[in-house]
Amino acid sequence: MAQSNNIKKRMFEGEEPVHDQAGAENKDQEKIEVTFEFCDLNPIDYHAIKHLISQLFRIARPKSSTNLAPTSNPTPPSKAALKPVLEDLDVGELADLVLSDQKEWVGCTVKCDEEDPDPYAFISVLDLKAYQDKKSILTLTNYLTSALASSNPSPAQADELLKVLKESLQPEGSGIGLVLSERLINVPVYIMPQLFTQLGNEIKHAQSKNAPGFNFDRLLIPSRVFTLSPNQDSSQDVNPTFDSNTSTNNNVQKPKKNKTDANLNPDDPDQVGLYHPEDQIISQVELFIVPLISLERKALKKRDRKSYTSDY
Numbered sequence: 686m687a688q689s690n691n692i693k694k695r696m697f698e699g700e701e702p703v704h705d706q707a708g709a710e711n712k713d714q715e716k717i718e719v720t721f722e723f724c725d726l727n728p729i730d731y732h733a734i735k736h737l738i739s740q741l742f743r744i745a746r747p748k749s750s751t752n753l754a755p756t757s758n759p760t761p762p763s764k765a766a767l768k769p770v771l772e773d774l775d776v777g778e779l780a781d782l783v784l785s786d787q788k789e790w791v792g793c794t795v796k797c798d799e800e801d802p803d804p805y806a807f808i809s810v811l812d813l814k815a816y817q818d819k820k821s822i823l824t825l826t827n828y829l830t831s832a833l834a835s836s837n838p839s840p841a842q843a844d845e846l847l848k849v850l851k852e853s854l855q856p857e858g859s860g861i862g863l864v865l866s867e868r869l870i871n872v873p874v875y876i877m878p879q880l881f882t883q884l885g886n887e888i889k890h891a892q893s894k895n896a897p898g899f900n901f902d903r904l905l906i907p908s909r910v911f912t913l914s915p916n917q918d919s920s921q922d923v924n925p926t927f928d929s930n931t932s933t934n935n936n937v938q939k940p941k942k943n944k945t946d947a948n949l950n951p952d953d954p955d956q957v958g959l960y961h962p963e964d965q966i967i968s969q970v971e972l973f974i975v976p977l978i979s980l981e982r983k984a985l986k987k988r989d990r991k992s993y994t995s996d997y
Contacts, residue, residue: 721876722796723883726788726809733803734794735780737867741907742774771828778821783809783865787898790891791884795868795876806868808880810888812898813905814853814860825863826854853903860901862888868961877963906967909960 726734783792792809796802816822833847853861866880891899959965 719797719873721805721872723879724794724796724804726784726792726794726807728784729802730794730804730807731780731784734783734807735776737804737807737869738776738779738783738865741865741867741909742771742776743909744771771824773820774824774828775821778819779811779865782811782816782819782821783807787811787896790894790896790899791887793880793883795872795880805872806866806876806880808864808866808884810862810864810884810899810904812860812901813863814858815898815900817854822863826850849903850905853901859903861903861905862899862901864904864906866906874962877961881963908964908967911958911960 788809792807794804795806796804811822813822813826817826830847830850833843833850850861852858864884866884868877888899959968
């Protein structure tokens with residue numbers, strides 16, 4: 686747990702991207718310094734964490750015909766409208782669980798060293814077996830077991846993950862920790878390795894002290910994924926996470942695309958891409974990775990997916 690009297694700070698320097706190649710040679714490279722603070726979970730961040738959880742578990746909805754005027758000032762997470770999520774999923778209860786007594790052991794938020802107190806990212810873990818009587822956890826586990834049972838892509842892995850999930854949630858089961866982690870789109874990916882490393886160390890410490898709510902030896906990590914629409918060119922930059930990537934050296938780096946995006950076939954609904962680059966690393970070390978079609982979207986014959994990975 687990040688100590689409030691010794692907040693960990695990391696500084697990331699990025700260069701302002703140059704879009705005018707003709708003037709790039711004569712333009713001085715401006716470095717933008719941003720300090721991020723790794724802070725303790727705090728009840729004052731309830732609304733922001735609730736919003737980030739809704740962003741993690743959001744499902745696609747038909748676009749509204751009403752065109753909203755663009756704004757240059759993004760709405761802070763604590764004041765932003767919640768994203769559409771699975772039916773009956775109480776994201777407020779999930780936020781409460783994240784901020785319950787277990788926050789004394791694991792989890793943190795990432796804030797910018799500015800006047801805005803809202804967290805830009807957070808990470809935590811919940812013991813599914815310990816909280817399986819909670820409505821939000823019950824909704825997630827019921828959805829997951831139903832989706833795995835009817836999963837078309839990766840049926841063998843879906844069956845194996847379903848078996849592990851059911852056995853782990855039994856009273857004598859080994860348990861599963863649900864990792865909840867999400868960040869705003871403009872937060873540098875460079876903070877994520879430290880965030881996950883810190884979470885792993887905190888879990889080990891809590892388990893060594895026999896802290897309640899940490900009786901698990903597997904992690905379940907939900908990740909946001911996407912598919913290409915039939916009329917979308919696979920050469921398009923479909924992963925907005927990479928829109929503002931810049932290099933930290935003297936070479937200006939153009940916005941780049943997720944390498945997996947280029948291999949997506951718009952005509953194959955079973956192919957998915959990952960929103961966040963850290964999910965690419967996680968997918969390389971997981972035991973199972975199963976793309977799931979939202980049951981709610983199946984009824985609407987729309988494509989929206991969640992990817993769940995399980996790992997020690």
